[in-house]
Amino acid sequence: MRKSKTEYGMLNRRKFLQSASLATGALLTQRVIGQEWMEDNPVNQLTILHTNDVHSRLDPFPMDGSRNQGLGGVAARAEIIKSIRATTEHVLLVDAGDIFQGTPYFNFYKGEPEMKAMAAMGYEAVTMGNHDFDAGLENFATQLQLVNFPVVIANYDFTNTVMEGKARPYHIIKKGKLKIGLTGVGIELKGLVPDNLAGNTKYLDPVVEASRQAEFLKRKAGCDLVVCLSHLGYKYREANKVSDEILARESEHIDVIIGGHTHTFLDAPVVYKNKFGSDVIVNQVGWAGILLGRMDFGFQRNKKKNLEASRSVIIGKKTSE
Amino acid sequence: MSMFSSASIRIIGLLTICTAIACTGSYSPATVQYDKVRITTESPKDKNLEQLLKPYSDSVNHSMNIVVGELERELEKKLPEGTLNNLLADAMQVEASKAFGVPVDAAFVNYGGVRTSQLPAGPITIGKVYEIMPFDNLLIIQELKGSVLQQLLNRIAERGGWPSAGVQFTIKDKKAVDVLVGGKPLDPSANYIVANSDYIANGGDDCDMLTPIPQQNKGVLVRDAFLHYFQSITAAGKKINAQIENRVRYAQ
Numbered sequence: 001m002r003k004s005k006t007e008y009g010m011l012n013r014r015k016f017l018q019s020a021s022l023a024t025g026a027l028l029t030q031r032v033i034g035q036e037w038m039e040d041n042p043v044n045q046l047t048i049l050h051t052n053d054v055h056s057r058l059d060p061f062p063m064d065g066s067r068n069q070g071l072g073g074v075a076a077r078a079e080i081i082k083s084i085r086a087t088t089e090h091v092l093l094v095d096a097g098d099i100f101q102g103t104p105y106f107n108f109y110k111g112e113p114e115m116k117a118m119a120a121m122g123y124e125a126v127t128m129g130n131h132d133f134d135a136g137l138e139n140f141a142t143q144l145q146l147v148n149f150p151v152v153i154a155n156y157d158f159t160n161t162v163m164e165g166k167a168r169p170y171h172i173i174k175k176g177k178l179k180i181g182l183t184g185v186g187i188e189l190k191g192l193v194p195d196n197l198a199g200n201t202k203y204l205d206p207v208v209e210a211s212r213q214a215e216f217l218k219r220k221a222g223c224d225l226v227v228c229l230s231h232l233g234y235k236y237r238e239a240n241k242v243s244d245e246i247l248a249r250e251s252e253h254i255d256v257i258i259g260g261h262t263h264t265f266l267d268a269p270v271v272y273k274n275k276f277g278s279d280v281i282v283n284q285v286g287w288a289g290i291l292l293g294r295m296d297f298g299f300q301r302n303k304k305k306n307l308e309a310s311r312s313v314i315i316g317k318k319t320s321e
Numbered sequence: 322m323s324m325f326s327s328a329s330i331r332i333i334g335l336l337t338i339c340t341a342i343a344c345t346g347s348y349s350p351a352t353v354q355y356d357k358v359r360i361t362t363e364s365p366k367d368k369n370l371e372q373l374l375k376p377y378s379d380s381v382n383h384s385m386n387i388v389v390g391e392l393e394r395e396l397e398k399k400l401p402e403g404t405l406n407n408l409l410a411d412a413m414q415v416e417a418s419k420a421f422g423v424p425v426d427a428a429f430v431n432y433g434g435v436r437t438s439q440l441p442a443g444p445i446t447i448g449k450v451y452e453i454m455p456f457d458n459l460l461i462i463q464e465l466k467g468s469v470l471q472q473l474l475n476r477i478a479e480r481g482g483w484p485s486a487g488v489q490f491t492i493k494d495k496k497a498v499d500v501l502v503g504g505k506p507l508d509p510s511a512n513y514i515v516a517n518s519d520y521i522a523n524g525g526d527d528c529d530m531l532t533p534i535p536q537q538n539k540g541v542l543v544r545d546a547f548l549h550y551f552q553s554i555t556a557a558g559k560k561i562n563a564q565i566e567n568r569v570r571y572a573q
Contacts, residue, residue: 066437
């Protein structure tokens with residue numbers, strides 16, 4: 001398990017704040033689901049913070065009258081993440097790919113400042129987007145030396161490439177009593193990423209590979225929550241083009257899909273039913289780091305008898321604290 | 322405590338552990354509260370990140386803040402046709418003609434490759450041109466048979482219309498119809514010189530019909546072609562502008 005320096009530094013302060021934030025958490029959940037929940041104490045909370053398709057947007061959009069002027073930027077995002085970590089016990093910070101390409105920073109430095117900024121913000125896992133291949137696979141592997149978080153991707157086979165052994169199909173992170181299983185999926189490379197950049201990377205079926213990892217994480221590794229970082233895209237007009245929507249419906253053990261690629265600004269996370277009839281939450285927050293996605297999960301203790309029963313998750317807009 | 326009850330406790334304890342190891346986690350998600358934190362100019366900034374970025378941004382900004390032209394009005398990227406579409410396709414056609422020293426019949430820019438949807442009126446910097454076209458793709462030309470050009474136009478039609486110069490067509494049932502090249506109906510057996518990025522000529526965006534056809538390449542990046550085009554307009558004492566000309570339209 002990896003922890004950023006910031007997190008270690010926060011530990012004492014966190015313990016101090018723990019009782020206060022647990023009390024707030026209990027109040028919030030009571031408002032949402034009422035009495036039944038209260039019987040299932042203890043309350044366990046996890047806050048997932050997420051970005052996608054930041055596309056080298058290190059500075060805010062310039063103040064030039066364009067639509068997004070002044071929005072985004074890593075310095076402001078870092079400050080927000082820091083303040084959430086200071087008041088929230090369990091935070092998981094992830095990105096769904098296309099870290100690279102889009103501003104001159106990338107043309108000049110090939111991803112070095114992007115990676116350094118993400119390491120400094122304490123990202124804990126990312127998946128790979130098609131544009132992360134843009135300066136070649138070797139460059140991506142080189143820039144990864146600057147970070148301490150893993151690249152999680154189940155459906156790219158990097159055998160006989162410079163990325164061999166540098167990405168993993170799953171990753172487990174513990175947050176207090178909670179065990180979070182992460183996997184990731186990337187988009188079809190053919191017709192999108194030029195052959196000379198993709199090298200020997202083999203694209204495998206994302207639904208098959210993500211399901212394989214999710215089943216392992218849920219049933220063997222005992223994860224309480226399985227999160228799939230996806231760069232497939234939210235959904236497409238072409239009904240059979242694989243997307244987060246299709247992955248959600250055809251999956252069995254994924255609880256959350258954090259998406260990217262289509263630059264979709266979802267008003268709220270969308271809930272789908274998986275093969276078992278259980279809820280899968282899909283979210284995506286546009287692009288360029290204009291928004292930081294936040295999902296605060298409340299957990300209940302599993303009852304032994306209904307492990308295979310379909311589960312539903314009650315979802316609502318976060319009220320101000 | 323009796324032996325009996327202590328044993329039951331142990332058994333229950335064991336069962337719990339088995340459940341946890343063999344089957345699944347101890348907890349399931351029950352509630353989610355979501356939020357989107359908007360990062361704005363008012364958001365306070367992390368000093369360490371600002372420090373980390375400074376050497377990079379100083380160097381980048383030094384070159385990127387150079388102004389290369391003045392936009393007469395706001396330009397937009399749109400389907401099937403937009404003012405920004407036309408400006409960029411014209412730049413491809415003009416600059417390809419200059420670079421290769423031949424008349425170029427048609428030029429295209431793939432819609433997804435244009436990474437800015439709107440340019441405000443006013444000065445345009447080198448940095449902005451990098452944002453329009455961040456990719457280091459090369460400007461290439463190919464000699465296409467009319468029938469292959471038609472296939473390419475059909476693919477463009479299927480995708481809703483791309484920035485196009487030198488051609489005019491209508492999109493009907495995902496196909497390009499009533500195609501004019503240089504104002505004349507497309508001749509399937511004629512040869513046309515077509516400018517594109519190497520990304521498209523190598524089969525990107527499913528343009529497989531172009532991959533077998535030889536490319537000419539002078540090492541000019543598409544982005545540099547745009548820059549040269551803007552600089553030449555500025556050098557002529559003009560402002561940058563483009564119009565909607567019904568180059569690409571949807572059938573009624």
